[in-house]
Amino acid sequence: MFDDLPPDLDRLHTLRVWHALWLERIDRKIAALQRRQAEQERGRRNRPARPDWIVQLGIGAGRPPLQVHTGDCRMAGSRHRPVGREEARRLLAGGLPACIHCRPDAQLEIIDLDPAAAA
Structure with a gap:
């Protein structure tokens, strides 16, 4: 064999x-x-689950908020923190800019904050 x-x-x-x-x-x-x-x-x-909304933070001592993004936006950068729906709406209504890529203002149904519409 x-x-x-x-x-x-x-x-x-x-x-x-x-x-x-x-x-x-x-x-x-x-x-x-x-x-x-x-x-x-x-x-x-x-x-942990991905948050629905995040706020991009600036650099410095206070790390001021810069922009509101959806939780899956790739443009948010690495410095951000999760926020709830109501806080995201409050920040946008308070004048914090919305990301132009993921458009959280449209998803949060805040349509009167569009800078292009004001021009």
Whole structure:
């Protein structure tokens, strides 16, 4: 049949040890990948929900608010904080500009703050 193995006992034992070491190495890699996948899945499940509205913040001591964005707007930058619907409406009504890309003013149904309409 398939008799391509060495004929002597010493070499067969060596091959068996070598294969056992490889199996152990493969098993460790499988276990590490399973742990990593479980951690990633836990991270996906425990990730906080994206806020509906965010306020982009400026630089400096007070970090003043600069613009209101929707929660999924890519133009908000890295300095922002989540706000609720009512606070977003209050900030927009108070004169804080709305992002021209995601248009939170339109989604919040505040249509009379459009700067283009005033011109």
